[in-house]
Amino acid sequence: MSAPPLKGTRVIELAGLAPGPFAGLLLADYGASVLRIDRPKAISGDQLTRNKSSITLDLRDAKSKDVLLRLLPNADVLIDPFRPGVLERLGLSPTEVLLKHNPRLIVARMTGFRRDGKYKDMAGHDINYIAVSGVLSMLGRAGDKPFAPGNILGDFAGGGAMCFMGIVLALIARTHTGRGQVVEANMVDGSAYLATMPRLARQTPAWDGPRGENLLDSGCPYYDTYETKDCGKYFAVGALEPQFYAALLRGLELDPKKIPAREDRDNWPALREIFTRRFKEKTRAEWEVVFDGTDACATPVLEQSELEAAGYDQRPAVHLSQTPAHPFKADEGGWTGGGLMPGDGGEDTLRSWVGWEVNKDFSVRKDGALVSPDGRAKL
16 A cells, blocks of 8 residues: 655644644644644643644743754644744744755744734634635525634634645645745635635626525525424435426425426525425434435435444545545544643654654653753754
């Protein structure tokens, strides 16, 4: 079996919140060796730790920061999850310090807001980033306030996954130039880019109405969810094409000649009422029997607890036939997640990367932070 595609790639991940660790997780899942840098006395609540290891450094202390600088020539990627200016205040400017220690290093900088403009110095979270990107205004039911879908769209899709893409692009570029570079990613531009299709579709009948009144944003009765007889359970319907819609009506035992025509949007409220009543007549399991194996585009809305109980396997986001990624295992985070505490496995990684040994190449302070043993900061 071939090695994973990123095997041999060494990544230093400065500990942060969701998007940075998610970029590191994607790299680790595809074979990179990811070493997380935790703060002294940190209590890790990070669940995105699969296939990673950790050491503790006090980057405000020159002796401890020296350990990081000595590691840089052996690293391929450094993930910076901090707000603008934090690395510079720590004396770790990407261009003035990090890339001078290793010109082949890729410094991936992940921020929420853009690094310029009105919001650059403000704190925020996923909901704020997708709000100013224009994406949040598209999400939600008609007549209701905008609805934020957890922190999936900003933190993970527009943030961590986009940062991962930037790192991979920089790795490809390095094969041609021989040099690293700074990768700038932010959740405003990332989430806005993901919304390319609905933004462009505003010029077409598919998405030219207010929020919640369009084909794919809960406005359409044949692209929506419906509660079943067992309250709290739901079925998802996406029967857009005529042939799929016909299969849906057959499953629902509805005569297309006796219900309003779907082509007229004025009929959508009446159709929704018909579908709502019909789905309430059977349990979700009963509707599964009706629709499984058909082209009605009707499926159960499965809950995470159900998937876990059924032993549903998490798989890599994409499958590479010649260079497969690590297999997922439940105890490695496929469903349960977490488990990596500050310092876990880090000494083994240092030994693997550079052959370092404790009390020879580094020492450990009482608070767990690693420092250069001779106490001289090579800044």
